[in-house]
Amino acid sequence: MALSVSLQALRAFDAAARHGSFKRAAEELSLTPTAISHHISKLEDRLNVRLFQRLPRKVLLTETGLLLANATSEGFATIESALADIQQLNEVVQVSTTSSFAALVLLPAQGAFSARYPDISMQVSSGELTDNLPNSIPVRLGNIKDVPLEDRLSEEQYNLFGNKALRAIQNSADRPVIYTTRWKNRALCAPPLDDWLAHNELNKEDFVIREFDQELFGIQQAVIENALVFCSEVLVRGMCSAGQLTPVGGRSIASSLCYYIPNKSRFRTHNAVKFIEWVQNLVGLKSNTNLLD
Structure with missing residues (x-):
């Protein structure tokens, strides 16, 4: 059966061991020297050993006391380090x-x-x-179907973004470039570009489709080239607010994707x-x- 001892008694012992004085230990722990002596005496009775030699002006660790002092010093240092780490995490x-x-x-x-x-x-x-x-x-x-509702942050809406109106794109002499995404993780559902084009009565053959494995690259390239990008609304809200991109044509379209934790x-x-x-x-x-x- 494990021996049960008071944590406060171990604190009192640790402080007295470090200072070699019940008085200075009392000052550190905001207790009275009598309280420190009482805690240590109770600890000695519990362990059935002498931990200190009581001298007129100081106390000295016994051999057993030194063994316990090494353990409490290491133990309380580990606890204080863990508490500091937890505080930093907070x-x-x-x-x-x-x-x-x-x-x-x-x-x-x-x-x-x-x-x-x-x-x-x-x-x-x-x-x-x-x-x-x-x-x-x-x-x-x-994929939305794989993520529990309680873990979802959003259910992604996709749209085509650029700096030209849909009519200007339709009347362009050259086939406009659309950047989209082919995920490196092939288990992810594809962006719903085909559905968006059909919804807006457009043909995929009328565009040059280029793909990156991250939406970030397609968005950046569309801005640099003044091209089009088909991507998540969430990702380009800031750029739309800054006037770098704007939604093209009709409404956004729901995807089968979500951000989640x-x-x-x-x-x-x-x-x-x-x-x-x-x-x-x-x-x-x-x-x-x-x-x-």
């Missing part, structure tokens, strides 16, 4: 996500997040292996909950004007 929200979502959604809105929550630092990592980062909140892109309910710290609520509003609203102010 001050920093670590987020891992796709390069497109990081560059086009989270990083542009980072200033707004800091203004709303000045005591929380958001650190964003992106790449294909970010799910392996410890203590990070993963924001991923997946796997097992979202497991993130229960106050700051994680605040971040999740914030990002859900950010990607779930038609307009993010108030979130970026």
